[in-house]
Amino acid sequence: MKAKIRKIVTFVEETHTEMGKAVAPPTRRAAAAAVIENPFAGRYVDDLTELMDMGEELGELLAKRAVAALGIAGPSAESYGKAAAVGENAELEHAAAILHPKLGAPVRKVLGKGAALIPSSKKRGGPGVALDIPLGHKDAAFVRSHFDGMEIRVNDAPRANEILVAVAVTDSGRPLPRVGGLTKDQIKGEDGLR
Amino acid sequence: MFEVRVRKRVVIVEEVYHEGGPAAAVPQRRAAALAVIHNPFAGRFVPEIAGFMEDLNPLGLEMAKSLVTALGGDPKAVEGYGKGAIVGQAGELEHGALWHVPGGYAMREVLGGAKAIVPSTKKVGGPGTRLDVPITHINASYVRSHFDAMELGIADAPRADEILLALVMTTGPRVHARVGGLKASEIKGEDGLR
Numbered sequence: 001m002k003a004k005i006r007k008i009v010t011f012v013e014e015t016h017t018e019m020g021k022a023v024a025p026p027t028r029r030a031a032a033a034a035v036i037e038n039p040f041a042g043r044y045v046d047d048l049t050e051l052m053d054m055g056e057e058l059g060e061l062l063a064k065r066a067v068a069a070l071g072i073a074g075p076s077a078e079s080y081g082k083a084a085a086v087g088e089n090a091e092l093e094h095a096a097a098i099l100h101p102k103l104g105a106p107v108r109k110v111l112g113k114g115a116a117l118i119p120s121s122k123k124r125g126g127p128g129v130a131l132d133i134p135l136g137h138k139d140a141a142f143v144r145s146h147f148d149g150m151e152i153r154v155n156d157a158p159r160a161n162e163i164l165v166a167v168a169v170t171d172s173g174r175p176l177p178r179v180g181g182l183t184k185d186q187i188k189g190e191d192g193l194r
Numbered sequence: 195m196f197e198v199r200v201r202k203r204v205v206i207v208e209e210v211y212h213e214g215g216p217a218a219a220v221p222q223r224r225a226a227a228l229a230v231i232h233n234p235f236a237g238r239f240v241p242e243i244a245g246f247m248e249d250l251n252p253l254g255l256e257m258a259k260s261l262v263t264a265l266g267g268d269p270k271a272v273e274g275y276g277k278g279a280i281v282g283q284a285g286e287l288e289h290g291a292l293w294h295v296p297g298g299y300a301m302r303e304v305l306g307g308a309k310a311i312v313p314s315t316k317k318v319g320g321p322g323t324r325l326d327v328p329i330t331h332i333n334a335s336y337v338r339s340h341f342d343a344m345e346l347g348i349a350d351a352p353r354a355d356e357i358l359l360a361l362v363m364t365t366g367p368r369v370h371a372r373v374g375g376l377k378a379s380e381i382k383g384e385d386g387l388r
Contacts, residue, residue, distance in 0.1 A: 005211055006210070006212055007208060007210050008208075008211075009207065009209070010205075010206070010207045011204065011205070011206050012204065012205045013202065013348075014202065014203045014204070015201065016200045016203065017199065017200070017201045017202075018201070026203075069207075128324075128345075130349070151349040153347075154208075155324070155345035
């Protein structure tokens with residue numbers, strides 16, 4: 001592992017009721033987050049390859065952790081998302097290097113498929129900063145019932161020279177979806193959109 | 195007899211590899227089980243509330259078991275614990291105190307009779323309120339290496355008429371514990387203190 005990991009945190013949320021109405025089966029989503037050292041903290045470095053390679057390793061590790069936390073097989077996952085928060089001594093571009101070039105492929109491998117873009121967010125912040133991870137259906141981005149988000153935070157991260165990297169996976173959409181749009185049983189799942 | 199209505203459950207697991215010092219051979223693990231329940235006493239003063247403690251016992255046991263599972267399945271691996279509650283703004287602090295007995299009973303039951311008092315904290319707050327749950331050794335409160343805490347919270351809870359209940363367990367001391375005091379290896383484990 002190239003990334004120097006200080007901490008790994010997993011979160012599992014199950015929603016059993018919403019406005020007093022039962023959600024059966026409960027909707028479930030999981031996020032796995034790693035706190036790593038930022039090798040480029042405090043200075044401008046042109047070549048960000050090292051962070052891109054870390055993204056690849058973390059994609060596999062965090063996707064496996066999230067799926068394991070849900071207790072499902074990878075292909076049973078329905079939606080996903082990713083996000084990173086860099087500490088105060090970093091550039092936003094460091095988060096981009098972790099997330100965008102190489103993190104997605106191993107996530108898709110763990111989930112069996114993943115034709116859709118992995119929705120993402122990034123920010124710079126101090127320890128305890130909230131990360132809102134956007135969620136979308138893994139094979140068809142337009143599935144409206146699966147547009148969602150999951151907030152996570154780790155109270156002591158990211159420190160100034162750290163990066164918090166997270167992958168979220170669900171086995172379901174929102175608790176009581178009823179705003180229409182494309183449904184998951186209508187998708188082709190080929191172009192990543194519908 | 196009041197119904198325990200669960201809206202949401204969350205499990206958080208932290209694995210701490212290091213905190214700037216040498217990485218631990220076995221990372222310290224901390225886990226929190228959270229349940230968001232309807233507060234049957236919200237919005238009015240109810241003199242007799244103690245009966246709700248018994249109603250909470252089954253939920254407490256489920257949460258305690260889920261923590262042992264999250265930490266690998268062996269109750270013997272658990273060395274520290276704590277509990278807490280956040281009462282939504284239409285409730286009173288006393289409603290949080292209802293968690294003392296069922297939360298403590300549940301963890302002792304699952305751990306096979308832990309001796310030390312379960313440290314706890316509680317507050318009234320809105321959605322997203324964070325709670326620092328204190329943690330001490332399960333058999334001897336004075337074990338200094340196991341004085342710890344875990345911050346937790348849920349972005350959308352507690353709503354005004356809800357209570358967020360929390361149980362926490364850990365598998366070991368702080369990752370770089372080195373401030374002396376009673377050691378876990380020195381305890382008698384009879385009076386719950388030393």
